[in-house]
């Protein structure tokens with residue numbers, strides 16, 4: 001195939017996933033040999049009509065988001081969701097845990113004129129998503145893997161085992177045993193267990209494994225001293241929608 | 245003379261977040277000259293309600309990927325203040341190095357990759373890879389080293405991992421810190437000097453414009469104010485962090501989902517130029533030399549020069565991080581655990597200079613160590629009114645130029661502020677009513 005045309009779009013997000021791509025300093029120039037970046041608002045002025053691969057960051061959270069994503073889907077051959085916000089709603093979706101009325105009342109106060117906001121949804125709730133790169137921020141090695149696979153016309157590898165597996169391979173001391181909280185047992189691997197490797201607990205940013213045993217996870221956390229309420233609350237930091 | 249003008253830049257490019265520039269002149273009267281913020285609000289204050297103090301900085305980091313370290317540290321400072329958690333000198337030194345790294349990574353990204361294309365008449369950094377490869381490579385190397393600082397000390401440059409209330413979950417090794425320092429000395433300093441020379445050759449292309457305004461930044465007796473200090477206004481002097489609401493006076497305007505701010509005048513400016521104007525005496529020699537070469541003298545009233553002040557700070561932060569690593573290594577690294585035993589519960593404040601300006605977090609915790617009330621005041625929000633005031637002065641001054649030229653100058657103006665629009669709409673005012 002000739003150089004694929006790729007484009008990046010941001011929806012409701014912190015733009016950290018986009019920034020993470022620009023942090024690929026060592027690979028950036030090589031990558032540009034392989035692809036044509038035709039649209040990337042954060043970094044360039046150009047706009048394009050169609051693309052081979054569209055990378056989407058961020059969640060759907062306003063009516064305009066819905067029109068925009070349909071438009072992008074029509075123009076692109078392949079659509080890839082990048083990061084927790086796009087893949088599973090991420091941090092944005094915590095707002096869905098509260099009633100819309102409460103959010104409106106507490107947030108807008110007297111200034112109710114504001115912009116329309118709808119419950120937060122992942123991209124796949126609105127259009128077909130072909131591939132995803134998980135994480136908050138999205139993992140850059142995984143992004144490179146997906147991009148290279150697509151350029152070579154191969155199917156990217158998808159992870160569906162728990163972070164614990166990677167953590168054990170790294171021979172980390174288990175943070176649960178240190179008395180900390182952790183979501184490694186139910187979270188999808190692919191990040192090389194970077195948080196426990198740095199002594200921090202896994203917050204579940206990559207979303208849950210597909211065969212999750214939610215009650216078992218809550219039981220396990222209870223045995224480590226966390227109440228059911230606390231365990232569920234913390235499980236929903238990045239995974240409100242997956243755990244509904 | 246031109247009597248009518250209609251400019252509408254929808255979704256301005258090369259800025260972080262979504263904003264439109266709208267200018268409207270009818271029969272010689274300027275009816276509108278404003279930056280409209282159209283980013284979707286994200287309700288962070290509502291999202292944080294009820295969260296445990298361990299989780300708060302993890303969430304606030306996600307207000308903005310580009311300022312994620314700044315949001316984390318400001319958040320940790322507010323939490324530590326509220327819960328009475330003391331931190332050690334080692335924690336403070338490590339955090340200062342992180343702030344230096346994050347500042348020069350962001351300033352490099354903005355000045356070289358987002359703003360410089362304007363001065364070289366191209367639409368993005370990509371064509372420069374062919375025409376100015378050495379500059380692009382030097383900037384990429386600088387960004388990489390800056391990110392390595394974050395990766396070594398905090399685990400990750402975007403959304404740091406190891407920074408927690410009361411300290412760090414993991415301390416870097418002396419060996420790795422030394423290797424990082426050598427790289428800063430041997431690679432980052434020459435690259436920064438090279439970049440200063442390149443930018444110095446472009447300074448003459450910066451639009452001539454001047455509007456004196458109020459400059460607000462962190463100021464400290466000890467050093468160039470970045471990590472800590474008091475709030476300082478060029479109009480009326482110093483204030484403590486817990487007085488921040490008297491300074492920011494946020495208000496809602498219909499054209500922006502991010503709130504505006506004003507203090508002594510109708511608007512004030514925060515960011516690199518404000519810091520430079522307020523604290524230039526405390527820059528280190530490398531940065532002073534850079535300012536001299538770049539022709540930046542305090543006080544400077546041209547907002548386009550904010551980009552130049554950012555370049556001066558690149559030099560400052562590199563030299564400062566080297567010095568801090570030396571101090572840490574001299575004093576010897578200790579394998580400290582974070583201090584996470586609250587001694588009280590209540591309200592706490594944090595402030596830090598993030599690349600785009602002064603940032604405030606203000607938290608109230610209940611007795612269970614859970615968040616009851618939150619307020620964050622973001623730099624870009626504080627700059628919005630100032631940007632509008634600049635546009636109102638600028639448009640009549642350049643009204644005889646072509647519409648394309650006027651539009652381009654307005655885009656460059658907004659870009660010079662390095663606006664971080666997703667931050668600025670973190671939310672509108674919040675009171676948790678229960």
Ligand code: SF4
Pocket residue numbers: 013014015016017018057058082083084085086090091135136137138306309403
């Ligand atoms: S997934 Fe995380 S890093 Fe990526 S845009 Fe969302 S909040 Fe930012």
Ligand code: SF4
Pocket residue numbers: 135136163187188191192193194195196201202203204205206207
């Ligand atoms: S360890 Fe957990 S929180 Fe950290 S990156 Fe991996 S999945 Fe995300």
